[in-house]
Amino acid sequence: MRMAQPRPDAVFAPWDDPSETPLIQFKNVTKRFGDFTAIDDLTLDIYAREFFALLGPSGCGKTTLMRMLAGFETPTEGTILLDGVDIGPVPPNERPVNMMFQSYALFPHLTVWENIAFGLKRSDMPKDQIGDRVERMLKLTQLGKFAKRKPHQISGGQRQRVALARSLAKAPKLLLLDEPLGALDKKLRHETQFELMDIQESTGTTFVIVTHDQEEAMTVASRVAVMVDGNLAQVATPDQIYEAPTSAYVADFIGDVNLIEGAVEAGSTGTDVAIKWSATEEPIKATSDTPPPAASTVQFAIRPEKVAISSEKPDAANVMEGKILDIAYLGNISTYHVEVAPGLIVKAQATNTRRISRRNLTWEDHVYLSWTDTAGVVLTE
DSSP: OOOOOOOTTOOOOGGGOTTOOOSEEEEEEEEEETTEEEEEEEEEEEOTTOEEEEEOSTTSSHHHHHHHHHTSSOOSEEEEEETTEEOTTSOGGGSSEEEEOTTOOOOTTSOHHHHHHHHHHTSSSOHHHHHHHHHHHHHHTTOGGGTTSOGGGSOHHHHHHHHHHHHHTTOOSEEEEESTTTTSOHHHHHHHHHHHHHHHHHHOOEEEEEESOHHHHHHHOSEEEEEETTEEEEEEOHHHHHHSOSSHHHHHHSSOOEEEEEEEOTTOOTTEEEEEOOSSSOOEEEEOSSOOOTTOEEEEEEOGGGOEEESSOOOOSEEEEEEEEEEEEOSSEEEEEEEEETTEEEEEEEEOOSOGGGOOOOTTOEEEEEEOTTSSEEEOO
């Protein structure tokens, strides 16, 4: 799972500062369509200059949230504040908000320059300033040499940047991006993610992106809201979402994970937790800041890259024996599917530092899996 790493000198965490006032506030917002509740009593704060991601499967409510911000839907109950103003009664065209759609919706008969200028010509911006603003947007998105071309004469990635430049031209307080990279191929999508981050950082505009692509959200966002059934499952920074999920749903939704169900053994002390997952095997040794009570059922979540695999028994806090059932070769890494008990498969990942002919683990091999007592997370939800 790829995540953007903060620059060493960057300390941007307004959500941790009680003195910071959010730019966007959803206060007990509910949205119903007939008998269907798309958003259920949701409260959420988003801060100025954030690159905020709404992440979840189809039908989870993320697009409905975005459409309410844009003004295309109104809350059934609750309030949405933008910069302290209730935007419920404000029509879409009067909000300091712009929206970039997956289709880009460029005018095919206009040049790149004219597409970017289109909204400015219909705004109250003085005509003698429009040219300078368009040129700034062309420079920002590195489209200067394509200014006289029509949309069909440039690539998909370039069309995406034209749509972004047009959306930013009016300097909105908030830019909404609805699956903005969905039309691009994987390699170009990865490159464009970092371009988006650079543009967002240089303009200081608050971005809210809707996506179902976990890697995209984890790469670009300052924080991620994982949604399920109109509710927030977890809102946190990408590394917190990945390393410290608060529920089995979030752990399973983000990246690859092993989930092992068990019961907390009596006698666990301090932060140490022993989880009995098998009648015949040693319990899993784990840690938790808030250990669950004895006998309670929990899920132990551990990422495959934190599980070591070896042909000889290691000296480790947790060791399981098993047989390799399958191997997924991904180039730089291989994922081993190991059966450690009837019906229980645990995945381990190893970096492919050797060429195939020199690797010593293969199908049907008897192996040992191991990890430290702090490598996984104990989940009660």
